[in-house]
Amino acid sequence: MKYNFDQINNRRNTNSLKWDIGEHEFPMWVADMDFQTAPAVTQAIQKRAESGIFGYNIVPDNWYDAITGWWEKRHQTHFQKEWLIFCTGVIPAITTAVQRLTNVGDNVVIQTPVYDIFFHSVENHGRHVLENALHYDEQTHEYSMDFEDLEEKLADPLTTMMILCNPQNPVGKIWTKEELVRIGNLCKKYHVTVVADEIHCDITEPGKSYVPFISVNEECRENCVTCISATKAFNIAGLQSSAVVIPDEMLRQKMERGLNSNEVAEPNCFAIDSVIAAFTQGEEWLEELREYISGNRKLVAEYLEKEIPEISLVKGDCTYLLWIDCSGVTKNADELCQFIRSKTGLYLTAGSQYRGVSKAFIRMNVACPKVQVEHSLGLFKDGIIGFMHQ
Numbered sequence: 001m002k003y004n005f006d007q008i009n010n011r012r013n014t015n016s017l018k019w020d021i022g023e024h025e026f027p028m029w030v031a032d033m034d035f036q037t038a039p040a041v042t043q044a045i046q047k048r049a050e051s052g053i054f055g056y057n058i059v060p061d062n063w064y065d066a067i068t069g070w071w072e073k074r075h076q077t078h079f080q081k082e083w084l085i086f087c088t089g090v091i092p093a094i095t096t097a098v099q100r101l102t103n104v105g106d107n108v109v110i111q112t113p114v115y116d117i118f119f120h121s122v123e124n125h126g127r128h129v130l131e132n133a134l135h136y137d138e139q140t141h142e143y144s145m146d147f148e149d150l151e152e153k154l155a156d157p158l159t160t161m162m163i164l165c166n167p168q169n170p171v172g173k174i175w176t177k178e179e180l181v182r183i184g185n186l187c188k189k190y191h192v193t194v195v196a197d198e199i200h201c202d203i204t205e206p207g208k209s210y211v212p213f214i215s216v217n218e219e220c221r222e223n224c225v226t227c228i229s230a231t232k233a234f235n236i237a238g239l240q241s242s243a244v245v246i247p248d249e250m251l252r253q254k255m256e257r258g259l260n261s262n263e264v265a266e267p268n269c270f271a272i273d274s275v276i277a278a279f280t281q282g283e284e285w286l287e288e289l290r291e292y293i294s295g296n297r298k299l300v301a302e303y304l305e306k307e308i309p310e311i312s313l314v315k316g317d318c319t320y321l322l323w324i325d326c327s328g329v330t331k332n333a334d335e336l337c338q339f340i341r342s343k344t345g346l347y348l349t350a351g352s353q354y355r356g357v358s359k360a361f362i363r364m365n366v367a368c369p370k371v372q373v374e375h376s377l378g379l380f381k382d383g384i385i386g387f388m389h390q
């Protein structure tokens, strides 16, 4: 490997959300990585910092080129430059879509368990979440979509939006083209706009790729707002940027107005250069990162099978977030997580936060050096044994 993902980076006392916790505690929760970003990204930021001038910024042509070039090459998907709008993050874009494309009292369909901030974007603005719970197969440890229930929820006349997480956090599914076609057809039939959050699309298992919702067919393309970003794959979430891709002219005009009114359409000094560097010079780094994360995923799978057989890893092909079925130990993973944190310091996320079929699950972030994963697995085992024998 050319890049050293084994390097330990001390993030304590750096105002890190993930690491600003008790001294004896060990975080495997928030979705950012303990790796340094690609060197090209750091260099771009250093170069910008050296100017010593941090005034207002514009979005230049090469930002559009970097994004369209990456999607063309990596995801075989063509975006026209004018479809793209800069935004300060995926969540500001989703919140704006809810505000601008739905009305107070409307329903927004969300497939659960899912990234919990989706619920805030909807409920904080007086809309209702209609949960289309993913089906969990206890034998295969895999989730799938419940299309019958989905159709029922989309058919409700007050349902005006669906937020799709593609690929899915936390269950780690890459949705197939067939599944996306069915969603596209149903949403078109019931006049429901699709917001596709594709922030996790670049971290997939080596050899596996995702299907952009926008690329599936014309019906999907004309009925969606797609949110993409370099921030997850390149660990630059603190630089706050995303791109909103909207082929349909009318939807785009509405979103453009909304993003500007919410004042989330202007970049900070580092947001542009970091994204350009990532998408034009970061490919080799990303390939190695994916291999490394895949190794961590396998390490956890093997450890659980051998050392804690009561616990099962849900089959996942994307993200660095592992979704772990603890039903062999408890039906209440909130209690389990609390116990593990207080007894061992290991800080995991309890699944109930993501709603749906999740009460007996936990989420573990393995985007960190292998020794940290090994250390956390030891703590996890001690915590589970302590919990079972209390």
Ligand SMILES: Cc1ncc(COP(=O)(O)O)c(C=O)c1O
Pocket (backbone or CB within 6 Å): 031, 088, 089, 090, 091, 092, 115, 165, 169, 197, 199, 200, 229, 231, 237, 241, 242
């Ligand atoms: C599915 C999903 N969407 C959005 C975000 C956050 O996006 P942003 O930081 O760009 O608002 C996350 C962060 O974990 C996520 O998992």
